[in-house]
Amino acid sequence: ELAKLLGVPDVLVFPSVTLLQIGVLPLLTGSNGVILGDIAAHRCIYEACCLAQQKGSQFIQYRHNDLNDLAEKLAKYPLEQVKIIVIDGVYSMSADFPDLPAYVRLAKEYNAFIYMDDAHGSGILGENPSSDMPYGYKGNGMVNYFDLQFAEDNIIYVAGLSKAYSSYAAFLTCGDRQIKTNFRN
Secondary structure: OHHHHHOOOEEEEEOOHHHHHHHHHHHHHOOOOEEEEEOOOOHHHHHHHHHHHHOOOEEEEEOOOOHHHHHHHHOOOOOOOOEEEEEEOOOOOOOOOOOHHHHHHHHHHOOOEEEEEOOOOOOOOOEOOOOOOOOOEOOOHHHHHOOOOOOOOOEEEEEEOOOOOOOOOEEEEEOOHHHHHHHHO
16 A cells, blocks of 8 residues: 555565664665765664664765755765665754755766655655645655656655654565565565
8 A cells, every 4th residue: 555655666664764774774785885864864864874884885974955065975986886865855853855856866967876764754745736735645755746756766765654644664665576575685
């Protein structure tokens, strides 16, 4: 049902967002990847980035929602190196959110993935926002709010059910069953 709501092939469910972050983020970068994290990203993302760093990845923070600072840092790494841009969908302390289409353009330019924790936007923001419904419909998250594509736009989408749905669970989008199997293993 979550996959259908989001419009993705599959999702992998975890007990919590924190457990998802520490289980998945180090796997995505491997032992020689680079994580570029927004300095205002949620603490559980920070902890997962530190764990990835302990396993050999580089972890660099950039100024909050500062695409110029991020671009300068991305430019230092070869296109073929694994690069993950870590952001929140809706930032928990300020309720602001990134210009996701601009992040997508930048990620494509530097051959990077966007890893977005939308725990505070999922269930609230959704597709087809309008003046009558500024948060959009369905609550299917920030990616749908901006009418972007998960796989085509290199977005790894993470969210939880604890905020809007008052349920203890979290999920990660999977482009296909093989990706889901890889994460499980």
